[in-house]
Amino acid sequence: GQQVMQIPQYQHVQEGEDFTTYCNSSTTLSNIQWYKQRPGGHPVFLIQLVKSGEVKKQKRLTFQFGEAKKNSSLHITATQTTDVGTYFCAGNTNAGKSTFGDGTTLTVKP
Amino acid sequence: NAGVTQTPKFQVLKTGQSMTLQCAQDMNHNSMYWYRQDPGMGLRLIYYSASEGTTDKGEVPNGYNVSRLNKREFSLRLESAAPSQTSVYFCASRLRDRLNTEAFFGQGTRLTVV
Numbered sequence: 001g002q003q004v005m006q007i008p009q010y011q012h013v014q015e016g017e018d019f020t021t022y023c024n025s026s027t028t029l030s031n032i033q034w035y036k037q038r039p040g041g042h043p044v045f046l047i048q049l050v051k052s053g054e055v056k057k058q059k060r061l062t063f064q065f066g067e068a069k070k071n072s073s074l075h076i077t078a079t080q081t082t083d084v085g086t087y088f089c090a091g092n093t094n095a096g097k098s099t100f101g102d103g104t105t106l107t108v109k110p
Numbered sequence: 111n112a113g114v115t116q117t118p119k120f121q122v123l124k125t126g127q128s129m130t131l132q133c134a135q136d137m138n139h140n141s142m143y144w145y146r147q148d149p150g151m152g153l154r155l156i157y158y159s160a161s162e163g164t165t166d167k168g169e170v171p172n173g174y175n176v177s178r179l180n181k182r183e184f185s186l187r188l189e190s191a192a193p194s195q196t197s198v199y200f201c202a203s204r205l206r207d208r209l210n211t212e213a214f215f216g217q218g219t220r221l222t223v224v
Contacts, residue, residue: 030209031209033212035213042216042217042218044215048210048212088153100145100152100153101152102151103152
């Protein structure tokens, strides 16, 4: 079945450093969604990428969708303590299958 | 606008007990979902309801049953709780079961089975 691998599982950074999490799917995706879950909270939708090679930005966050539509990345520039949490990707296929990655947990040291 | 509301927020059960987790959404969404989240793991789909009147199994349905009571409400039942069902349970909804719409999650139910 469809598998979505997300790396790294954990990332500890100093405030101000950059952070990147990667998402890789075993199958071609129709779109990919990214969610953020704060500690003790629930996942909250960040963005959706649909087109091959698409790049979207939200302030310090940059999201990319690979040319083959099988991988994606989320990059945060100059992390802040408000960025802490777990970032999940959710890969969605044309067959109607949605699979969440295991998430990358980001901690930021002030 | 409450979004997705789950009750209860916390629950402790003894092995073999039964309980129902409630979920309601006020966004007029067609599709609703139940996930479980275990430490260090992603969200695994238990059951979903693409529209009122339909339910389907997800990845990990064993030990659970669901009811789509009406368009707003989707409940998850544990008939005989087991320690392996200790987890955080999230209900989610989407406007429709096309996966190009965002999912809205409830606050979660933290369940411990002893």
